[in-house]
Amino acid sequence: MILMNFISDFSIPGVILIIVLAAYLKGVPVFDVFIEGAREGAETAFNILPTMVGIIAAVSILNASGLIDILTSLVSKPLELIGIPSETAPILLIRPFSGSASLGIFSEQLKTYGADTYIGRVLSTIMGSSETVLYTLAVYFGATNVKDTRHAVAASLISSYMGMLASIYICKIL
Amino acid sequence: MLNIIWVIMIFAGVITGILTGRMSEISDAVLESCINSVNLVITMLGSMCLWSGLMKAAQKAGLVNSLAKLLKGIFRFLFPGIPKDHPANGAIAMSISADLLGLGNAATPLGIMAMKELSKVNNDSTVASNAMVMFGVVNAACIQLIPSTVLIIRQQAGSSNPSSVIPCIWVASFISLVSGITAAKFLEKFNLPKG
Numbered sequence: 001m002i003l004m005n006f007i008s009d010f011s012i013p014g015v016i017l018i019i020v021l022a023a024y025l026k027g028v029p030v031f032d033v034f035i036e037g038a039r040e041g042a043e044t045a046f047n048i049l050p051t052m053v054g055i056i057a058a059v060s061i062l063n064a065s066g067l068i069d070i071l072t073s074l075v076s077k078p079l080e081l082i083g084i085p086s087e088t089a090p091i092l093l094i095r096p097f098s099g100s101a102s103l104g105i106f107s108e109q110l111k112t113y114g115a116d117t118y119i120g121r122v123l124s125t126i127m128g129s130s131e132t133v134l135y136t137l138a139v140y141f142g143a144t145n146v147k148d149t150r151h152a153v154a155a156s157l158i159s160s161y162m163g164m165l166a167s168i169y170i171c172k173i174l
Numbered sequence: 175m176l177n178i179i180w181v182i183m184i185f186a187g188v189i190t191g192i193l194t195g196r197m198s199e200i201s202d203a204v205l206e207s208c209i210n211s212v213n214l215v216i217t218m219l220g221s222m223c224l225w226s227g228l229m230k231a232a233q234k235a236g237l238v239n240s241l242a243k244l245l246k247g248i249f250r251f252l253f254p255g256i257p258k259d260h261p262a263n264g265a266i267a268m269s270i271s272a273d274l275l276g277l278g279n280a281a282t283p284l285g286i287m288a289m290k291e292l293s294k295v296n297n298d299s300t301v302a303s304n305a306m307v308m309f310g311v312v313n314a315a316c317i318q319l320i321p322s323t324v325l326i327i328r329q330q331a332g333s334s335n336p337s338s339v340i341p342c343i344w345v346a347s348f349i350s351l352v353s354g355i356t357a358a359k360f361l362e363k364f365n366l367p368k369g
Contacts, residue, residue, distance in 0.1 A: 012320060012337065019228050023235035030231055037230025038223035045215055045222040052211040057204050058180055061187035064203035066194045101183075107214060107327045115333030124328055124339040128321035129346035133314040136285075140310055143286040144293040147300040151361035152307040158357040159315040163350025170342045170349075 052104075059104040068105075084168055087119045091126055096160045099132035118171060125167035133160050214330075221326050229272075245270060252312065252355065253305040255295065262291035266309060273316035285313050304362045308355070315354040317347040 023030045062068050068090055075093070076086030084092075087109065095102045106127050113119040133156040141149050191200045245267045249256070256262050265288035272281035289309060296303040302310075321343055328336035 015320060016228060019232045019235065019237065022237055023231040026235045028231060028234040033231045033234050034227035036227070038227035040230070041222035041224070041226025042219060045219045049211065049215045052215055053208055054180065056207045056211040056214070058183040058187070060203040060207035060210075061191070061200050062183055064199040065187040065191035065196055067186055067190040070190070103323070103327075106324075107331065110327060110331035115328045115331040116335065116338075120328075120331070120333070121339050121342065124324050125342040125346050127327075128318065128324040128339065128343035129350055131314045131316070136314045137310050140285055140289045140313065141302065141306075143290055144306075145298050145300050146293070146302045146306065149302050149310075150307055151358065151364075152302060152310045155307065155311045155354055155357040155361055156314045159311055159350050159354025162353035163315065163346050166349040167342065167346040170345050171339075174342050174345065 055098070055101050056104045059101055059108075063108070084165070085119060085122065087113060088122055088126065088168065091123055092161075092164055095126065095130055095164065096133045096157060097135075099135060102127065102132070121171045122168055125171055126164045129163045129167060130160050133157060214327075217330050218323070218326055221322055225320075225322050243267075252308055253292075255303060255305045256292070257295070260291070260295060262288065262295055262305075265291045269313065270316060273313060274319055304358075307362065308358050311354040311358045312351065315347070315351045317344060317351060319344075 020030055023033065071093065072086065072089045076089050079089055079092075080086055090105050090109070091102055094105060106123055109123055110120055113123070115121075115124070134153070137149065137152055137156060141152070187200065191197050246263070249263060249266065253262075253266065265284070269281060269284040269288040272284045289306060292303065292306045292309055293299075296306060321340070324339070324343070325336045328339070
């Protein structure tokens with residue numbers, strides 16, 4: 001536990017220090033390069049805004065209409081039976097298919113359940129350890145001639161759901 | 175893809191709203207969501223600048239290339255079909271390193287470049303090779319050392335220790351990665367390329 005806290009406390013300052021020091025020792029004009037990259041980051045963040053507005057608006061319609069609640073209550077009973085908290089059902093349903101929609105649900109739920117509760121930690125672990133696999137595969141294979149992706153979708157979904165289910169148990173232990 | 179998803183979400187939401195009589199709640203929620211999305215982007219803006227800037231420095235310092243060299247051994251196992259000195263090796267290493275470091279939007283172009291190199295090894299066929307599927311799976315399951323987006327949102331939600339979930343995320347990502355590799359290695363035996 002002490003080791004885990006040490007790792008999580010030191011990871012961010014450690015990575016920052018290593019990058020800055022390594023760049024400086026290599027003779028890179030560190031601050032100039034940092035500003036150059038930071039400017040690109042700012043552009044990226046602004047470019048995300050229209051997508052965020054569109055997706056969060058649609059998610060809020062779904063939430064306010066009660067549809068997500070209806071779908072969630074349909075699957076939550078079977079999920080509870082195998083030890084999966086029903087609060088995680090919306091994320092489990094949507095995470096592999098839409099990155100921005102799951103991000104919207106995630107930030108809403110974190111406010112509702114609290115970030116430091118068991119549910120909050122499980123949701124954070126699911127979001128941090130999984131990827132929008134369908135989007136990723138579509139983008140990568142879309143750049144090639146491939147029409148038949150064979151077992152790519154199946155293997156990615158297995159990988160995604162194994163990670164998400166593992167999150168529920170890992171957060172009980174760590 | 176998102177065109178269809180968006181229409182379905184709004185259509186299903188509004189129809190359900192009519193049935194459950196929650197149209198006024200929907201009106202309020204839509205207007206409020208615009209404010210929420212701007213808040214979310216404003217919160218992310220500073221951190222996006224910080225990490226994009228640091229990653230640029232890491233690239234210039236050659237840290238990304240050093241990571242590429244470290245990963246060479248694993249490639250022999252994951253992508254046995256790629257010739258030893260083919261540029262695909264470097265491209266994959268760059269892409270996976272970018273994923274590890276959480277380069278986000280820089281990782282996507284690198285991943286596309288790597289997939290194109292793998293496609294060349296596969297004679298630009300319309301059927302994916304084992305290596306291409308494996309790369310797609312590994313890339314989608316890849317461990318991110320610092321999941322910055324999640325940390326920012328946790329902080330925004332009032333967490334007293336946003337980074338406390340990092341060890342959990344590493345373990346879960348590792349399980350996801352191992353399951354993905356196992357599934358890809360297993361399924362490739364049953365899902366042979368035709369022709």
